[in-house]
Amino acid sequence: MxxxxxxxxxxxxxxxxxxxxxxxxxxxxxxxxxxxxxxxxxxxxxxxxGLIELHTDNLEQYFTPRPKVDWPPFSAMSAHDAQVVGAGITTVLDAVALGDYRGTGDRSKNVDKLIETVVESQKRGVNRADHFLHLRCELPHSTTLGMFERYADVDAIKLVSLMDHAPGQRQFVNVEKYREYYQGKYKFSDAELQHFEQEQVALSEQWSRPNRVAVSERCRDLVIPMASHDDATLEHVNESRELGMAIAEFPTTVDAAVRSHQLGMQVLMGAPNVVRGGSHSGNVAAHQLASMGVLDILSSDYYPASLLNAIFALSSDESNDYDMVKATRLATYNPAQALLLEDRxxxxxxxxxxxxxxxxxxxxxxxxxxxxxxxxxx
CATH class of the missing domain: 2.30.40.10 (Urease, subunit C, domain 1)
Known part of the structure; x- marks a missing residue:
């Protein structure tokens, strides 16, 4: 050609x-x-x-297109695969959540199906893009470590991230944003939301730290790259680096992003944050980090087409020094290096x-x- x-x-x-x-x-x-x-x-x-996507939840919406609606797995995979390729993504890490932060829910039921479908479709050669797995470990849950151990040896796993979405810290320092997000997503009444908040705080206090230490130790043994998630303070960042994180996913403050970059962690931000001009949770804007030169990787997160859009948006923004070459590296060379993929x-x-x-x-x-x-x- x-x-x-x-x-x-x-x-x-x-x-x-x-x-x-x-x-x-x-x-x-x-x-x-x-x-x-x-x-x-x-x-x-x-x-x-070809763009390299490290963190997308896009596959989940095809498995469960509506509440209580399960779609045939390989049909769901095919539709998801077509969408990411149409967005210019040729290597994708499909994110799978371990440890269901609602206690019950579709995510925990779908884990086996999601992982099996990604692995089998790739093995059969029917995917247009290269698909691998990203295990998102929701730390504040009693089942998280056991679920991680169950899947830790799957060859397709290229990244593990450690996250805690309890209210009052990290992504949701602003509790009102937490309430707005979860009440809108799950249609909680005020009383249900209050109970949910209290439950998540208690789970975080009990399980987050021990799970963080145990999962990171296992990843180091298996040589699986790790990502922190929603680090907000210098203490968060220092702990993440000590535990061996290579990527800082979605740091929520300037201080956390700058410190992560200084310590050699690749700072990953959402491409939708770039396209929309800010974070939907009210946290630091990706273009602000770009203007400071501490933005290293972009992820489409929940909207595949945003990755390419963000490259062109950053390269045309005079408030930063990300020309077309440097902006493109955010979704190509830099994520490839973070995953130790030297061929692309x-x-x-x-x-x-x-x-x-x-x-x-x-x-x-x-x-x-x-x-x-x-x-x-x-």
């Missing part, structure tokens, strides 16, 4: 030219148009490495041909083609 007349976002520069690749990888790059008669004209579009994340000779071609219309990027490992998948 040869593509010509494209703006290629390379490791350190953007080059207007052409590329040749096949299923073995990227063969050659040129800073001039190709004269080959079969070369595809990219019409001045942007050629970017860059457009360079010998690397996997995981690529997306997009064009700007009305200021927004539209994906026109996607290749994964040299094979066109969109």
């Amino acid at each position: 040869i593509i010509t007349n494209i703006n290629m976002v390379l490791e350190n520069e953007v080059v207007r030219g052409s590329i040749e690749f096949n299923k073995q990888g990227i063969v050659s790059l040129a800073d001039s148009p190709s004269q080959h008669p079969s070369a595809y004209d990219g019409e001045g579009g942007w050629l970017i490495p 994340g860059l457009i360079a000779e010998g690397k996997r041909a995981d690529l997306l071609l997009c064009h700007l219309h009305h200021g927004s990027p539209y994906v026109t083609h996607v290749w994964r490992n040299g094979r066109q998948v969109f």
Whole structure:
């Protein structure tokens, strides 16, 4: 495959030219148009490495599209896979929550199905993107450690994150935001919400610290990269680094983000935060961290298309120094390095041909083609 007349976002520069690749990888790059008669004209579009998504809950909504509605697993997986590839994502870590923070609920019932479906669909070669697993360990729960031990040896696991969503700390320092979110999500009455809050605080006090220590120790033994989640204070960050975290997911304050970056943890923020201009929980805005130079990785979180949108939004924002090359690395090279995936994340000779071609219309990027490992998948 040869593509010509494209703006290629390379490791350190953007080059207007052409590329040749096949299923073995990227063969050659040129800073001039190709004269080959079969070369595809990219019409001045942007050629970017296939995006790498570390934290998305998107699969869950296909498994349970409505409350009490279970969708056939492989049909759900296919729809999710098509959506992420259509957003330019060629490597995705599907997040699975362990330890149901409501005590009961669809998440705990779906864990086996989710994990089995991701593993089996990947094994059968039916996925368009490369799918791996991200275990989200909800620490304030008696079942969390046992569930983690049950799945810890699954080869597809590439990341484990440790989180505590109890009110009054981390993501929900603002308790009113906590009430607004959970009452809207689960339709609690005021009395039910009050009981829920009290229960979550008690569970956090009992289980969060021992589970955090035990899960992180096991991950270090298994050499699984770990991410902290919603660190808000310097104490949170220092503890995360001591426990071996490589990624700081969604730090909620400037201080926590800056300290994480200083300690060598990759600061990950939500692409929807960039696109929307701020956090839905009222925490630090991603563009503020970008302006300080401490934003390292982007994740689409709950909206796959936001990843590519955020790259272009950051690269056109004059309040930061994230040009197109640096902004692209947030969703390609940097997450690949965090996961120890050396074969992808860059457009360079010998690397996997995981690529997306997009064009700007009305200021927004539209994906026109996607290749994964040299094979066109969109």
